[in-house]
Amino acid sequence: MQEKLERRSFIFTLLLVTVAFVLLLQPFFTAIFWACAVALIFHPLYRYLLHRFPKWPNLTALLTLLLCLIVVVIPVLLVASSFVSEAVDLYQRVQSGEINLGAKVEQVRAAFPGINAALERFGLDFDGIKERLLGGLMTAGSLIAKNALALGQNTLNFFVSLGLMLYLTFFLIRDGNALVALLIRALPLGDEREKLLLAKFAEVTRATIKGNLVVAVTQGALGGMIFWALGLPAPLLWGVVMTVLSLLPAVGAAIIWFPAALYLYSTGEAVKATVLMIFGVLVISLVDNILRPILVGRDTKLPDYIVLFSTVGGLIMFGISGFAIGPLLAALFMAFWEIFMREFISRDEPLLPPGDQSPLDDLSKPGGSTQTSGD
Template sequence: MDSRMKFKWIASATIICVALAVIYVTKAFIITIIWSLFVAYLLHPLYSYLLRITKNKQVSALLTLSLVFAIFLICLLVVLNALKTEVGLLESHYTIQDTANNFLIHVSGFAERYVPDASQYAEWASRQFEDFSKDAVPKLLSLVSGASGALTGIASKTVIYLAQFFVSVLLVYYLLIDGENAINKATHLLPERELISKFLDELKPIYQSLFNVYLITCLLIGVTAAIGFFLLGISYPLLWGIIIAVVALLPLVGAGAVYAPMALYYLVIQEYTLGVAILVFGIVFLTVIPENIVRPRLAMQTASIHPAITLLSFAAPLFVLGAVGIVVGPALYGFLLAVYRTNIRRREEEEASAAASDGEEPVC
């Protein structure tokens, strides 16, 4: 082994050791970096649109982040306003017990009309529920005291959370400005640039279909729910729209996990018209139309992905990685799918080239 080869091995080993050391000292921010990459990717279309208007990268990135912060601030104010109102209603123990007893009366009446021999169980259920409601307040107070201890633990990590938040904001800002340029430079340094270019051509529409189409559909479901609940006269329509948009992100759950119990509640308290209206509205406008019309039309503009792959990519990693699985899962599945499609595309091109060369007549 000559000196040049020894130098290459030593340099490679040094680079690997330094890279592992960098990963180790940055491990507290790995999840932050992953979320920053994900958010920057989602915000890139908005950033590109603003860039065409402002012609300035820094201004476009700042406007993009400002819009996101404004949306989250509005959502937070809506949630806090609803909590403030409901906590004010629950301050009295008698209010809690009266509300529980009134709801039980409605349930008993509903059961007596539609369930045979339900009356013999109604009195026993009433006593049990009343005892439960009397014991609920002390237990809630104990939970509040336990929550205060948890809040103390969270407060002790406030510095870490703030550091992660500011690092995430800065990463998203610089990824929006220089992310595309960095990818182009990295691609230029890699060998087999033509193959890498084909791979990226396959990867981009796959990620757009897995991330952008999925999230846009969930946001449209949330907006539709907020408008529909407002027209139906449901309390806190914007809050319910936010909840449904978040729940729609969860695989195997969907908006039905919100509007179905809501419709059942109004049916139990004998508001049949409103209950049926919520159920019909939810099935038609929050399930059938988004899943069968909106999502396919949006997906037509990107890569076609089998629904089973989409389901697995979002659902399976949640049970292994937690919330970050929503990002890592589709990224990994999409990467493998892009590798598979790139390989298929390369083989088809090679077969077409071989067939074309075989079809040429030999020149004498």
């Protein structure tokens, strides 16, 4: 009895201390997540270098981290800085009246008079859509401007978080295998389940960041380049916006370049509009079909509707990091349920009624009655 009480007391105290430690690390969750993600992506490079220089694990991990800094971190910081600068400049020009968004929208409506009729067929009002669109753009611009000011005031905090992320990344790259083995030993879920879940975590993290992000950055870069080549304003800004939208299935970069092509048609720039339309259809839109199977692989891809909802939900809950955290949580959710169905549902119990392909098939029949076929 005494031993049982002591065991329960220890487990309760262990959970209490663990929760307290997690709350202590809460301000650094984003830095910890990205350290784990970067370590996962660059760990194959570390293994390759370690195979060449097996006596210098510290130097090899440091070299891997330096390559990560040059290839990923510095370019992202430069692009983010230029994006914020262009966004703030564009917002100030709109707010001062130098750029009249309402007049440009009216110019498009005048060039395409069939828009009103098409919208009325669906019960939509062009003026109402225009007001909501302009209001949304102004709100987004104001939000970016305020965040840029806040970022400038909290530059020290940002670089502290970046430094902590890089510091942790070094140890995760060097000691990743030992830490995974320790985690498998400590968690009470069963070694095989833990290995499956950790493999799913690594698989989806690599697929989301290495695959989806590379595809999105490629599409955004191509969109920004064609905007720059055609002399359109703020090409870097719209390139970054296309990158973000390319992360969302069924949305994509077309939501930017297609209206831009319509605007060029409305202003009489038919050649530029045609070039943008052809480039968007034949180059930007086809990047996804070419690169994604190579970088991600068809077996690791989540259903598009799961990716869409989990990405949007992740962006709402976790900010910009949500594009990776959302699909990761969705993948872990599906992995847990896959383990549950495989191990806890009786294999002898049929998933569907005998003789039926799906209960939904019978619901679509007249009368909605369930019919079963006899043997």
